[in-house]
Amino acid sequence: MSTMDNTPAAIGISCQLLPACSDDLRREKVRLEGKLNGIDFVEVGDDGVTLCVHLFGGVPSDIAVANVRISGGDRITGLRVLSVSEENEPDMHDDVCLRVVLDREGDHSAYCLCLVDASSGDDPANWRAYPGFDPRYACAPLRFRLGCAKDLDCAAATACVKPAPSLPDINYLAKDYASFRQLFFDRMAITVPGWQERHVPDIGVALVEVMAYVADHLSYYQDAVATEAYLATARRRISVRRHARLVDYRMHEGCNARAFVTLALAAGEQTLALDQLLLLVPPPGQLPVAPGPIDAKALDAARAQGALVFEPMTLDGADTITVVAAQSAIRIYTWGNQRCCLPRGSTQAVLLDAPLPAPPTETPPPGTPPGSDGGGTPLPQVRSEEVNAPRRALKLKPGDFLIFEEVLGVSTGNPADADPSHRHAVRLTGVQERVDPLDGSLLLQVNWDACDALPFDLCLSVRLSSPDCRWIDDVSLARGNVLLVDHGDHPPGQCQCDALCVPPEAIDDADYPGLSSAMASVPDACMRCQSLKEECWLVPGNAQYECCVCDGAVQDVIRPAGDSGHALNGSPLTWAEPLPTASGVPVCLLLSRDPRQAQPQLRVCGGRLDEVLISGIPDAGYQWAARHDLLESGPNDRHFVVEVDDDGVAHLRFGDGTLGRQPQAGDFFRALPRIGNGSVGNVGCDSIVWLAVKAGAAPEGIVPRNPMAASGGTDPESLAEVKRYAPGAFRANALRAITADDYAMFAAREPALQGASCQLAWTGGWYEADVVVDPRGAESLAPALAAKVKRDLWPYRRIGHDLAVLAARYVPLLIELRVCVLPDFLVAHVKADLLDRFTAGLRSDGVPGFFHPDCLLLGSPVYASALIAEAQAVAGVAHVELITLAREEGGVSGDVPADGVLHLASMEIAQIDSSPDHPDRGSITFIMGGGR
Template sequence: MGERYVCKSERRRQLVAAPGSGFNGIDYLEVLDAEATALGVERQKTLWVHFFKELPGALTADNVTIEGGVRLKEVGVVWAHRLDQIPAGTDGGAWSAEQARPDAREWLVVRTDSVGDFSTYALALRRSLADTVPPDGFDAPLSRVEFTFKVECPSEFDCAPPRVGPPPPGEDPQIDYLTRDFSSFRRLLLDRLSQVSPQWQERNAADLGVALVEVMAYAADSLSYYQDAAATEAYLGTARRRTSVRRHARLLDYPMHDGCNARAWVTVEVMEGADGFELKGPTEKTPGTMFLTTTTAGPRVLDDAQLAVALSEGAEVFESLHDVRVHWKHGELRFHTWGEDKCCLPEGATAATLLNTDDALKKLAVGQVLLLEEVRSATTGRVEDADPSRRHAVRLTKVTFTEDPLLKQQVVEIEWGSEDALPFELCLWEVEVPAPTLTGEGGGGPAPGKRAPVSVARGNVVLVDHGRTVHGEKLLAVPAEGRYRPRLARGPLTQAGRAPDGRRAVDPRASAAAAMRWDMEDVLPAVWLEEEQSRRAWTPRRTLLNSGRFSREVVAEVEEDGRARLRFGDNVLGERPPAADTLLATYRIGNGTAGNVGAESISRLYHPAGGDWRNAVLRVRNPLPATGGAEPESLAQVRINAPQAFRVQQRAVTEADYAEVARRHPEVQHAVGSLRWTGSWHTMFVTVDRKGGRPVDAAFSGALTTFLERFRLAGYDLRIEAPLFVPLDIVMTVCVQPGFLASNVKAALLEVFSNRDLPDGRRGFFHPDQFTFGQPVYLSRIVAAAMAVPGVAWVDTEEAASKPNRFRRWGQVSRGEWTEGLITMERLEIARLDNDPSQPENGKLDFQMQGGL
C-alpha cells in the first residue's frame, strides 16, 4: 500500500494479532548479520521473519519477493522455509538447534542471493510468481515490511532520519511600480528604510543617510524621465484614451490586458434523498447557474423577485462553469484509516481512503472535484476553532471501490494528481463534541458527547466565476458604409480566463490547481454576438491581425469606465457585419478584484424553478476564498512596460542566443550552446542545467526542443544534452570545541553540506542549484561554511601523507587542487556531491572528528 497515513497507534496490529481474527501478518523482520558466523552461514543473506500466529507449511520462495534498492535492485530469494521445516543438512545442519524453539512455527527463514546496498528494501508476501496479491488469510497492510541489509553496520547517528519540511515561503518587498518622480521615490525609499531599519529615524537633509536616499531618488527620477521621454518619442506617452494606448502597445507587441474575473469553488448540500438536482453549466445560448454573495438574511434559493432585491443590495454574482449533478450523500464524506487512530494525511499526500457505507459513494467518479477541509479543532473539538487555512480542492484521477476485509467495511480508494498534492497535514481522527458555547456551532451537528471527525471531504463541488450575464442587448444598426463601433450599454465587461486550448473556460482533465491558474494573455472578453435574422454567431478575439476575410470575429475595446466598444473587421482582416441585419449582444458584467470575496461569502443560488430547489438545498458555501480577480492594467503601467516588449530576443543565431532563450524555460537554471559541424549540416547542442538537479530525460528534452523551435535558425539542427557532472571527494579533519558532542557536530556539518533544502529555508552547500556550468568549487568557501557551524573549533584540510584529508575529483589522483585552493570545472561540467553511501560515484564527503565529548 505504501505510506499513506502517518499514525500514532498500532491498533491494526492488535486487531490482527487478536485470537479469532482470522488473519495473520508480519510482526517484524531481522537480518542475520553478526550472529551468522556462529551458525556458519553468510552474513546479511538470511532474513528471519516473525509472524503474529503460526504459519501454514506451504509458504515457499515463490511466495516471497524483495523490492526496492538503489544500486542493487534485483535481490532474489534462493529459498524460504518455516523454521521447523528447514530441510536437514541445509547450511551443514546449522538450524537443528533453532528448530527446537517453542515458537518455531511462527518464523519464516528466507535466504537471498545478495546482500543489497544501503537503501531501504521491502519484503512482501504474494500468492505466486504471477499473482502479487497476499496469500489467503494474510492481512494486506501487514503482508509487507521494510528493512535494510545494513542495519548492524556501525553508525554514530540516530537510526530514525529527521523529517524535513519545505522551506518557509519568503515575502517579497512591496514595490510601488507607479512611483515616477523624485518626491515619490524619496518617500518610497524612506518608507522602506523605516521597515527594515526602524531604529534609524533621522530625516534631516544634512544627514548622510538622507543624502544617500536623495541621491538614489535622483537617479531613479532620471531613469523614470528617460523612460517617459522614450515613450513620448514613440507617441505612446501622449495617448490618453485606453483604446489608443492598447493599439500603441500592440504595435510594440505588448498585449495590454483589461483585468480578469475571479473564480471560487462552491459546495452545495441538499437534504436526505434529494438526488438528481443538476447545476447547469454555460452553453452557447444560456449562462451557468447563478450564485450570489450574502447581503442580508434571506432564503438560500432565490426566485426572480428576491434576485432583484439581492442585486439592488450589492450582491456579487458568480456563475457555474460546468455541469454538476448533486447527490445528498456527497455532502460530507468521511475518511477511512483502516482501523488506526490518530492518523493524518501527510503534507504532499496524493491519495486517501473514504468510507462507502451502504454504497453511498457509488456516483463518485474520475474527474470530480472534492474539497478536503478541517471542520473541527483536533484539540478542542469545536467547529469555531477549526483552522480555515486547512482546506484544499483536489480533482480525482483514480477511484477504486474495494473493502477492508478485516473491519468488514466498504471503502473507496481515491487518488489525485501531484499538482493537487496536499499542502499541509490533515488530521483524520475523531474527537468528542463539547457542549455548545455562546458562539457555538448551532444546531444541525452531532450532539454534545458524541464523536465527530476532525476533517471530512466535501462533494457536490462546482467551479464558479465572477460575472452576471446580460441577454440580448440590441446594438446600433450597422451603417452601409464607414466605421461601425457600437458600445455596450453596461459594464464593467467581464474578462474571463481560458484553458490552454483557448476554447473552454476550464479543462475538465486538468487538476483543480490548474483550474485556478491561467495566463493573462489567454483572457478573453465574455461577449457573444448573434445576427438577429441569420442567427450567425460572432466570437471575441484579442486582435484581428490573424483573422481571415470570412472570420466572424470581434474585438472588445474597454475604456476606463469598464464599458466596451466593439471593433469589427473590414472584409480583409475579419468580416464586416452586414448592413441589412441587427446584432444582438449577450455579455457578462463584473470584473476585477471585486470578485475576490472571502471564504463563506457565497451562500445563495438563483433557480427559476423555485419550490423544489428551495426545500431541497440545505447549504451553499465557498470554503475557500475566490481568487484570480485582477484590475485592468493601468495606462501608466502600459507606458512603462510596452516600450520594452519588443526588445525581447525572439530569434537565436549564436551560441549565446540559444543559451539565453533556453533560460526562459521555467525549469532551466542555466544553459550553454555549442555549435558543431556534424558532417552535412550544423547542429546546435544545448547543454542544460535543470533546476533542482532533475534529469534531462527524453520527455524534458522533447518539451524543451518544442519550446526552442520558434527561435531556431532555419537550416540548423537542434539537440538537447545533459551536463557533465563531476563528483567530488572531500575529507576534512574537524576539531570539536569542549562541551560539544562530536556526533552532533558531525550531523550538523553533514546537514550544512547536504544537497537538499534545509528546514530553516536555506539550501545545503551542495544543493544542485548552487553550482552551474564551469563554476569552480573554492576550498575557502567550504572552510568558512564549516567554521560557521556551532561547536567547530578549527578545520584542517591539508593533504599530506600522514593525514586522511582529500580535496579532489572523485576517483582521480590529486592535481594540486588543495594547493590552488579550488577544483576547476570545464565549460560543460558541473560540480556534484550527493554523499549517498549507495552511490559514492555521485560524490563523497566525510569529516574526521577530533576532540569534544
C-alpha cells in the same frame, strides 16, 4: 435700295470647341449616317514631316494644299504644307488617309490641323470647314512629339476641373474661445464696417459667440488628436491600447475570478442544469444572511443592490451536476488507526463510502469523536450496521472535484479553531471501490494528479492534551458536489425598438436603408424586439448608388454604415480566459490565469432583420466572434474588437470591409454581454452562500458554500504600466535561437529543469547545438524528458543547426575538512551534525543539504569560503580548516586552489554524494579534533 443676306453665318472651327464633353456621342453618329465627313485622327510619320489624316469617309478628290492649315506651336510656328495626296496602301494603313507633307517638323507643343475652305483667309478665327465636313470635326489636335514617356498614359486630363479655391487667411495663434471671438469681431469690422453692435443680446453677437464656441471645441479636438498620436503623450485608454498593439504588446482588460463551490444536501440527491444555476455573494451590509436558495424576486433585488454573481463553468462537456447528500461531507478512512494525517505531497486518499450517522442523543463519553464537523453536520461514532450496509452512498467518478478541509482545531477540537488555510481542491483522476477485509467497511480509493498534490500535512485524528486527553477523529473531511464557478452575470438587457415600433408610413428608410421591405417580411418586429432581453440596435447609414457605366446597366447599390460601432450599457464587461480543451485538466492548471489570454464574454449576432430578430439564438452564420485585433481578419470574416474606454464602457469596433467584415446600414444587431470583472470577484471563503436559477423556482434544500477564497480576478492594466512595458516588450519574447545562450534560455523554460547550458559544436560541415540540461531533483536525465526538451526547442532552432539534448557531466569532488570541536561538545554529535548539513539529500529538518542536486547548478564553482562557513555554523565547532578541494580524478590530498575557488565548465556539475556504495561519486571527509 439694299437687300439683306439671309444666309446663316458659317460655324467657326477649332480644336477647342465649347462645351467640352467627356462622352463624344456625335462622332459615332456622324460616322454612321455618312452625310458629313470629318477628321477622325491624325497620324505622324516616322520622319516627322509626313502626316496621315484619317477621315470618317473618303478623301475629297479636289482637296489641295490651300485647304490644309496648321496652327499652333511654341518654338516652331508657321508650318507650311508642301503637298497633299490620297494614300491607299493597305500594308501601311488600315484605311484610306490623306497624306500631307510639311516643310519641317514641329516642336513638343500642341498643334491644330484643319481642313478649311480655301477662301477662308489666313486668320484662324475666320477659318470655315471644308465643304461637306462637320464643323465639330474639321480640326484635330496634333503632336509631333509625345510630352510623356512611352510607359505612361498620355490621355488628356478631364476638361471640367474646378479650380482650387483660394486659402483663407487664418490666424493660427487663435486657439481659445476669447481669441476666436475677437478674431470674428475683427473680421466683421472689415467686411461689415457699419455693424458695431457689441451687446450680448444682439443676434449678431450671439452668432459670433456660437461660432467662437465651435471653433474652441474644434481647436481642443485638434490638440487632443496631436496628443493621442503618440504613446508617451496619449491619455485615452483606447489610444494607448492601439499604440501598444502596433509594437506587438497586448494590453489586457483584466480577468474574472474563479472559485470552487460545494453544494450541501440534507438527504437524497438532485440533478441540476448548469446553464440555469447562479451562485451569489449577498450584497454588502445585508444582515442576517441565511445561506440557501433564493427566489426570482430576491434575485432581482440582490442584483439591484450590488450582489456578486457567479456562474458554473462547463468542463468536459458536462451540462448537469448530480448533488448527492452523502457527498456533502465525506470521512477520510484511517483503517482504525489514531493520530493520522495525509502528508504533504499526497496524491491519493481512502474515503469511507457510507452516509454520515445521525446525531447522538446524549453527551458521548471520553474517547468518542466530538459532535460537529465544523460545517453544521453532526459526526458521532459510526454504527456497525451502517458501516457494513451493502450499499454505497458515494457516486464520485474521475473528473469530479474534491475539497479537503480541516473542520476541527488540532489543539482544541473546536470548529472555530480550524485552520482556514488547510483547505485544498483536487480533481480526481481515478476512483476504485475497495472493501476493508477486517470489518467489511465499504471504501473508495481516490487519486489525483501530482500537480494537485497536498501542499500541507492534513491532520485526520489527534489526541487532546491533558487533562482532557480525548481522541478526536474526523479533524478533516472531504467535500464533494463541487462546482467550478467564475465571476460574471448575464443581466437582462433593454432592446432599442423605437425604429421598429412606428406606423408603416413613418418607417425611416433614409437612416436605415431597406427597413420598410424588411419590416414587411417581419410584421411583428416590434413585439419581437420588445420581448428580447438583450441589447439590440439597428445600424444607421444611407444607400449609395454607383455611377452609370452604360445605358441599361443595373446600378450597384451599396449601404455603408454611418456608424457601425456600439457602446454596451453595462459595465464592467467580463473578460475570462478560455478553459483548456483537454479533458481531466487538474486544478492547478484551472486556477493558473493569464489575463492577456482573456476574451470578452458576450454573444453578438447581426445581419438581416428577419434572420436575427427571432426568439432563439440566430443561425451560426449571423454570429460575430470577438478578436484581440482585426489585423488577420479577411473582408468576409464576421469579427469585432472590444475596446474599453477610461470610464469602463465597452465599445464594439467592427471591420471596414478589408480588415474584417463591415456591417451594412439597416442590419439588425443583438448582443448578450456578461457583466462582472476584476479583483472585486476575489471574495473570501464562505462568501458564496446563495443559490438561484435563471428561470423557475430554485431547488430546495441545497446550501452552497465556497470553502476556499475565489482567486484569479485581475484588474485592467493601467496606462502607466502599458507605457512602461510596451516599448521593450518585443525584446522579452524571443522567437528564434541564434546564439548558444538563446538555446539555453529556451530550454530553461521547461519546469522540470533547474538549469541549462549550451555550446555550438562544429561537426565538420555545420554546427550542432549541444544543450546540456540539469533535471530538478535528480542527477540523471530521463529519456522522456530529453525528448520533450528537444521537441520544445525544435521550433526555435536556427536553420542549419543540428540539435542535441545531453545530460550534464557530473564531476566528483574530493573534499577534506579539519574541524576543531569546543571542549564542552561531544565529537560524535558534532560530526553527525556536519554529515547532516553536507548531505546530498534532505537534512533532518527537511531542508535540502549543502550538496543536494538542486543546490548544485550547471557551471557553478565551489567556494572554499562557503564550505568553511557552512561547517562553522554547526554548534560546537570552534575552528575549521580546508585541507583538500579538488577533482576526484587526478586530485590528491592537500590540493586547494590558490584563489579558493574550484571552477567548473559550463556543462559540469559538482557531485559529492559521500555514499559508501558509490565512492566514485565524490566524498567529503571530516578530520575531527578537540571536544570530548
